Amino acid sequence: MVAPEVGAVPAKSPGSASRSARSRGRVNVPKRFLPVIATFVVFVATFGVGSVRYEGFASGQVMANLFIDNAFLIVLAVGMTFVILTGGIDLSVGSVVALSTMIAAAALQAGWPAWLVVITVLATGSGLGLAMGWVIHRFGVQPFIVTLAGMFLARGLCFVISVESVSIKDPTFRDLATGSIELPGGVTITYGVVIALVAVLAAVYVLHLTRFGRTVYAVGGSETSARLMGLATTRVKIGVYVISGFCSALGGLLFSLYMLSGYSLHAVGMELDAIAAVVVGGSLLSGGVGFVIGSVVGVLVLGTIQTLISFEGTLSSWWTKIVIGALLLAFIALQRIIVRRT
Amino acid sequence: MTVPVVDMRGISVEFPGVKALQEVDFRLFPGEVHALMGENGAGKSTLIKALTGVHPLAAGEIRYAGEPVAFTAPAQAQAAGISTVYQEVNLCANLTVAENILLGREPRKFGRIDGRRMRARAAELLARIGLHIDPGSVLESHPIAVQQLVAIARAVAVDARVLVLDEPTSSLDADEVAELFRIIRVLRDEGVAVLFVTHFLEQVYEISDRITVLRNGRLVAEHPTAALSRIDLVSAMLGREMGLLEEIERRSGTPGQAFLVAEGVGRKGSVAPFDLEIRSGEVVGLAGLLGSGRTEVARLLFGADKADSGRILVNGKPLRLTGPRAAIEAGVAFSSEDRKAEGIVADLSVRDNLILAMQAARGWARPVPRKLADELVAKYIELLDIRPADPDRAVGNLSGGNQQKVLLARWLVTQPKLLILDEPTRGIDVGAKAQIQKVVADLAAEGMAVLFISAELEEVVRVSDRVVVMRDRQKVAELDGDVGVDDVMALIAGGGDHGVDHGVEKAVAS
Numbered sequence: 001m002v003a004p005e006v007g008a009v010p011a012k013s014p015g016s017a018s019r020s021a022r023s024r025g026r027v028n029v030p031k032r033f034l035p036v037i038a039t040f041v042v043f044v045a046t047f048g049v050g051s052v053r054y055e056g057f058a059s060g061q062v063m064a065n066l067f068i069d070n071a072f073l074i075v076l077a078v079g080m081t082f083v084i085l086t087g088g089i090d091l092s093v094g095s096v097v098a099l100s101t102m103i104a105a106a107a108l109q110a111g112w113p114a115w116l117v118v119i120t121v122l123a124t125g126s127g128l129g130l131a132m133g134w135v136i137h138r139f140g141v142q143p144f145i146v147t148l149a150g151m152f153l154a155r156g157l158c159f160v161i162s163v164e165s166v167s168i169k170d171p172t173f174r175d176l177a178t179g180s181i182e183l184p185g186g187v188t189i190t191y192g193v194v195i196a197l198v199a200v201l202a203a204v205y206v207l208h209l210t211r212f213g214r215t216v217y218a219v220g221g222s223e224t225s226a227r228l229m230g231l232a233t234t235r236v237k238i239g240v241y242v243i244s245g246f247c248s249a250l251g252g253l254l255f256s257l258y259m260l261s262g263y264s265l266h267a268v269g270m271e272l273d274a275i276a277a278v279v280v281g282g283s284l285l286s287g288g289v290g291f292v293i294g295s296v297v298g299v300l301v302l303g304t305i306q307t308l309i310s311f312e313g314t315l316s317s318w319w320t321k322i323v324i325g326a327l328l329l330a331f332i333a334l335q336r337i338i339v340r341r342t
Numbered sequence: 343m344t345v346p347v348v349d350m351r352g353i354s355v356e357f358p359g360v361k362a363l364q365e366v367d368f369r370l371f372p373g374e375v376h377a378l379m380g381e382n383g384a385g386k387s388t389l390i391k392a393l394t395g396v397h398p399l400a401a402g403e404i405r406y407a408g409e410p411v412a413f414t415a416p417a418q419a420q421a422a423g424i425s426t427v428y429q430e431v432n433l434c435a436n437l438t439v440a441e442n443i444l445l446g447r448e449p450r451k452f453g454r455i456d457g458r459r460m461r462a463r464a465a466e467l468l469a470r471i472g473l474h475i476d477p478g479s480v481l482e483s484h485p486i487a488v489q490q491l492v493a494i495a496r497a498v499a500v501d502a503r504v505l506v507l508d509e510p511t512s513s514l515d516a517d518e519v520a521e522l523f524r525i526i527r528v529l530r531d532e533g534v535a536v537l538f539v540t541h542f543l544e545q546v547y548e549i550s551d552r553i554t555v556l557r558n559g560r561l562v563a564e565h566p567t568a569a570l571s572r573i574d575l576v577s578a579m580l581g582r583e584m585g586l587l588e589e590i591e592r593r594s595g596t597p598g599q600a601f602l603v604a605e606g607v608g609r610k611g612s613v614a615p616f617d618l619e620i621r622s623g624e625v626v627g628l629a630g631l632l633g634s635g636r637t638e639v640a641r642l643l644f645g646a647d648k649a650d651s652g653r654i655l656v657n658g659k660p661l662r663l664t665g666p667r668a669a670i671e672a673g674v675a676f677s678s679e680d681r682k683a684e685g686i687v688a689d690l691s692v693r694d695n696l697i698l699a700m701q702a703a704r705g706w707a708r709p710v711p712r713k714l715a716d717e718l719v720a721k722y723i724e725l726l727d728i729r730p731a732d733p734d735r736a737v738g739n740l741s742g743g744n745q746q747k748v749l750l751a752r753w754l755v756t757q758p759k760l761l762i763l764d765e766p767t768r769g770i771d772v773g774a775k776a777q778i779q780k781v782v783a784d785l786a787a788e789g790m791a792v793l794f795i796s797a798e799l800e801e802v803v804r805v806s807d808r809v810v811v812m813r814d815r816q817k818v819a820e821l822d823g824d825v826g827v828d829d830v831m832a833l834i835a836g837g838g839d840h841g842v843d844h845g846v847e848k849a850v851a852s
Contacts, residue, residue, distance in 0.1 A: 221434030
């Protein structure tokens with residue numbers, strides 16, 4: 001963007017002088033976008049590898065399938081991004097997804113109308129998020145512990161509803177699940193993809209164009225400073241867990257559309273996938289740095305690796321985990337290098 | 343004179359068991375720079391916090407612009423036009439300059455933030471204080487000094503009538519201070535009342551119009567700056583004999599043998615190769631501006647940074663300096679300039695902090711006996727006059743000067759042969775400063791080698807037997823014996839340029 005024009009203060013120390021010289025030489029890319037760009041490059045590269053190795057990989061539908069198969073994860077990653085931007089963490093999202101599928105399946109089986117089911121699920125997820133956020137704020141407990149408790153609580157509640165898998169036969173849900181939207185070029189996507197993309201756009205708007213969103217970044221940058229500046233830190237710190245809870249519930253609804261069943265053991269460990277996507281997408285776990293778009297690309301990278309391995313056919317799906325693990329390490333190393341250079 | 347914008351009468355503030363302020367009167371007039379002076383614990387911060395609504399009043403009355411007020415939160419005071427800039431930059435380094443100035447009061451259009459108008463408004467505010475940086479740039483891409491100025495831009499963005507600056511200069515170098523003072527003068531000429539807290543006497547005389555001195559929670563004096571001499575100011579602050587400051591005039595010690603010799607030691611991008619010899623029983627001062635390579639020299643000698651050229655001899659034998667541990671084993675101790683981040687452990691007690699380094703030297707299998715620990719702690723608390731003399735007090739609750747003494751004591755416990763002190767007196771009051779200087783002199787007299795780094799030239803010159811001058815990451819000179827502050831200053835400024843005091847030009851008073 002711009003080399004700091006330190007016109008008024010002569011930058012005397014050699015450190016600052018060389019720093020401004022360095023940023024002057026760079027081609028208009030602010031440093032904070034670098035991790036996102038790096039993730040995007042990795043995505044293009046992995047997709048490119050697939051296109052070269054396998055026939056039919058580089059098709060619009062494979063790309064569309066990436067979104068279809070990961071719509072719920074995109075929504076989860078969006079919610080997780082808010083939490084991580086404040087420097088927090090939410091371990092409960094996978095369990096909340098499972099709980100959402102259970103509530104949806106059981107309520108539909110009991111004959112509830114679909115709209116009421118949707119509202120109930122979203123309210124439950126947001127309520128859980130609110131409760132966790134309140135405990136974190138009120139008692140000053142670390143988010144890790146509180147959301148860990150939330151994770152066990154939500155998972156346990158699933159089993160209270162039913163230990164068996166409950167299939168969804170409701171016509172509205174079935175129609176939503178099987179319905180498809182045709183895009184130009186014969187590519188089809190599901191309603192789930194549309195919902196996920198709307199969630200992404202809403203998140204970008206809130207984070208970048210509202211006071212709430214800017215306060216999220218401020219809290220992540222320095223909570224003390226944010227409070228001294230008179231910002232509404234309490235509202236934001238609790239709010240991000242509500243958003244994450246809401247996103248988990250929404251993700252749970254998409255997941256129940258995807259699986260057409262509710263099951264207590266759905267989405268085990270999915271919170272870690274969401275965190276991985278956010279980190280691969282360039283957000284710092286310490287907070288204050290990151291973009292929703294990065295998290296989306298992070299999900300796409302994870303999805304592409306999975307697709308690659310399914311195209312390979314002979315490889316076990318555990319290879320996905322190994323590659324994701326290696327990628328995570330690589331990204332954290334990359335971030336450290338970028339951070340240290342400044 | 344006009345009517346005071348802030349008029350505090352008979353202010354008392356009490357904490358459990360402590361009378362922090364007792365019947366203090368304080369007046370602040372529009373268009374003046376008013377220095378609030380006092381030792382640590384004199385009640386400066388408490389007075390500021392009483393004004394801004396952080397502390398409730400036990401007695402007294404505050405009038406602001408003629409009206410009695412009672413703020414209950416800093417946000418209220420700020421909304422009324424009293425803005426505070428703290429010693430540490432309280433901004434979010436990850437956001438842009440414009441956001442930092444306007445966070446919480448961004449211009450909005452239909453509920454969403456109007457980025458263009460925000461940047462325009464920020465640019466206006468920056469222009470008002472004459473700071474020309476891009477409002478869209480990220481705050482952390484600027485040096486600390488500029489960040490501090492951005493904090494001031496934020497403070498005046500609310501049309502502040504009173505600007506409180508709580509030790510804003512403690513981490514700035516001379517040029518940056520000059521820039522800050524230029525901005526203060528601009529604001530003063532616009533009629534803003536500036537309340538300025540600092541430990542640097544020179545700065546007080548350069549910028550302030552009036553001085554209020556506090557001591558032990560009581561008002562000692564209020565004077566026009568021109569009518570109060572330095573010596574009177576210092577004795578008003580200390581309230582005790584100035585003997586201590588005189589006492590540490592250089593004693594004619596006889597330095598022993600060279601303890602540590604550095605030959606061509608340097609590190610790329612950090613400090614150019616330099617030679618340095620430190621003898622037992624002498625104090626070598628290291629002078630230079632912030633960023634001149636002072637701290638880097640210390641870090642190289644301690645092994646905190648790895649040198650990429652040259653060699654270090656200890657007692658004539660080459661030392662393989664693989665890291666701080668090797669340095670400590672060779673008898674080198676390093677007290678860091680950043681005592682909060684790299685020195686003390688704030689949550690541990692004075693005793694535990696003292697024992698830390700000693701325990702490290704003994705290894706984990708040989709705990710320090712409680713009796714020995716108590717003896718040592720008692721000895722150093724007395725020797726260094728650590729207050730309160732309570733070994734179980736968490737170090738974080740001590741004043742800055744006493745924290746520094748604990749840090750010093752911690753290294754003394756290990757009985758080092760070379761003690762490297764990086765800015766041991768920064769941000770602490772005159773009394774503690776004098777005590778630390780005296781301890782340094784005594785240690786050298788007992789045969790310890792000391793490398794003394796300080797931003798304050800007078801201090802370096804007074805304490806040291808030899809002064810090494812750093813400029814632009816190079817060792818430029820080594821001065822023996824009786825040098826004056828002016829000589830060192832000329833070397834630091836270099837090339838006949840008056841780099842040190844070119845900010846002293848007087849602005850036209852309103």
